[in-house]
Amino acid sequence: MEILGRKIFKLPDGRIGFNCPACLVPHVVPLKNGPGRNWGYNGNPDAPTLTPCIVWEHGDSYCHCSVSDGEITFFSDSYHHLSGETLDLPDVTAALIPEAD
Numbered sequence: 001m002e003i004l005g006r007k008i009f010k011l012p013d014g015r016i017g018f019n020c021p022a023c024l025v026p027h028v029v030p031l032k033n034g035p036g037r038n039w040g041y042n043g044n045p046d047a048p049t050l051t052p053c054i055v056w057e058h059g060d061s062y063c064h065c066s067v068s069d070g071e072i073t074f075f076s077d078s079y080h081h082l083s084g085e086t087l088d089l090p091d092v093t094a095a096l097i098p099e100a101d
């Protein structure tokens, strides 16, 4: 894992991720120019914007969010306690181990 900046890390396969302050795990997305579904990224790891929005499902968890200028907004259909809120993306730390997907 490579730390690109305060809020974004990169996996060896080229996907990038951020720490979700609601789920307390990383969410990882593939970037454009790869096959299949992929995301646009403004290239600023200190104030990232990712498009389109992100849906993360894991067991009973459902997280629907958008990342813009270093802030994360949770759509109100998210299952967690930060549903409907916007807050600063937490800093990425090397101690955090990203999930495989």
Ligand SMILES: [Zn+2]
Residues within 6 Å of the ligand: 020, 021, 022, 023, 024, 027, 056, 063, 064, 065
């Ligand atoms: Zn989340």
